[in-house]
Amino acid sequence: xxxxxxxxxxxxxxxxxxxxxxxxxxxxxxxxxxxxxxxxxxxxxxxxxxxx
Amino acid sequence: xxxxxxxxxxxxxxxxxxxxxxxxxxxxxxxxxxxxxxxxxxxxxxxxxxxxxxxxxxxxxxxxxxxxxxxxxxxxxxxxxxxxxxxxxxxxxxxxxxxxxxxxxxxxxxxxxxxxxxxxxxxxxxxxxxxxxxxxxxxxxxxxxxxxxxxxxxxxxxxxxxxxxxxxxxxxxxxxxxxxxxxxxxxxxxxxxxxxxxxxxxxxxxxxxxxxxxxxxxxxxxxxxxxxxxxxxxxxxxxxxxxxxxxx
Numbered sequence: 001x002x003x004x005x006x007x008x009x010x011x012x013x014x015x016x017x018x019x020x021x022x023x024x025x026x027x028x029x030x031x032x033x034x035x036x037x038x039x040x041x042x043x044x045x046x047x048x049x050x051x052x
Numbered sequence: 053x054x055x056x057x058x059x060x061x062x063x064x065x066x067x068x069x070x071x072x073x074x075x076x077x078x079x080x081x082x083x084x085x086x087x088x089x090x091x092x093x094x095x096x097x098x099x100x101x102x103x104x105x106x107x108x109x110x111x112x113x114x115x116x117x118x119x120x121x122x123x124x125x126x127x128x129x130x131x132x133x134x135x136x137x138x139x140x141x142x143x144x145x146x147x148x149x150x151x152x153x154x155x156x157x158x159x160x161x162x163x164x165x166x167x168x169x170x171x172x173x174x175x176x177x178x179x180x181x182x183x184x185x186x187x188x189x190x191x192x193x194x195x196x197x198x199x200x201x202x203x204x205x206x207x208x209x210x211x212x213x214x215x216x217x218x219x220x221x222x223x224x225x226x227x228x229x230x231x232x233x234x235x236x237x238x239x240x241x242x243x244x245x246x247x248x249x250x251x252x253x254x255x256x257x258x259x260x261x262x263x264x265x266x267x268x269x270x271x272x273x274x275x276x277x278x279x280x281x282x283x284x285x286x287x288x289x290x291x292x293x294x295x296x297x298x299x300x
Contacts, residue, residue: 004102004107004108004109005107005108005109005173006107006108006109006173007108009109009112009169009170009172009173010108010109010111010112010169012165012169013112013115013116013165013166013169013170014112014115016162016165016166016169017115017119017162017166020158020159020161020162021271023158024154024155024158024275025275027154027279028275028278028279028282029278031279031282031286032278032281032282032285035282035285035286035289036285038289039285039288039289039292042289042292042293042296045296
């Protein structure tokens with residue numbers, strides 16, 4: 001199968017799209033896990049009751 | 053009556069716990085909708101024929117155009133949120149604005165990068181300082197400035213007001229971006245989809261564009277709600293730590 005002309009530019013554009021999307025999805029998931037973990041720690045130490 | 057009901061819904065959403073519950077219910081559906089839209093978009097992109105002049109390079113448009121749409125849409129969303137911060141003082145407004153900025157910056161970068169990947173084989177250059185490209189670059193730099201501002205001021209409410217003013221100033225760039233191809237003689241092509249005399253693109257190549265644009269938009273809404281949930285949790289952590297420090 002022959003690659004289309006300028007295939008490198010097409011691959012670069014779609015590669016960047018995948019990288020940007022995966023990066024944003026990972027940012028949201030990793031941040032969510034980090035925040036819920038810290039909140040669970042604080043709740044376990046009793047800070048949650050003081051705040052509510 | 054309808055206005056009153058809408059106002060009540062906004063007031064109820066001002067309660068972060070209610071908002072978090074709503075996000076928890078809506079997010080799985082948004083993820084599924086995004087996946088379906090991307091699956092449909094990718095199939096259409098693969099089936100789309102090559103352009104008679106651009107060849108397969110035309111397929112770069114299917115990521116460049118939706119990214120460009122999101123770059124401006126996200127700034128518009130932040131501008132509404134900025135009004136929410138300055139005028140209505142809605143508690144979630146600056147959360148919405150803060151979390152939209154990195155997503156907007158990422159898609160503006162993607163728009164510029166994909167555009168330059170198309171420009172090199174088609175125009176013979178990665179970049180020209182024409183009005184459309186330059187005004188989008190200015191928006192990208194303003195996104196970075198907003199992110200820097202949010203990270204510089206520690207108190208979220210103070211940062212929110214400063215960022216809201218900068219966002220509204222930056223909103224002046226939106227009509228410049230939109231009409232730059234009409235107001236100035238640019239290398240960037242003019243409007244080719246939303247025209248009074250109809251799109252100037254052949255339907256076979258046009259069809260994947262709206263589907264990919266819907267997929268990108270659904271992904272943005274999903275990411276934005278997720279990031280807003282994270283920001284609310286981060287502010288809870290901050291409050292709990294402050295209370296802990298005061299109690300110590």
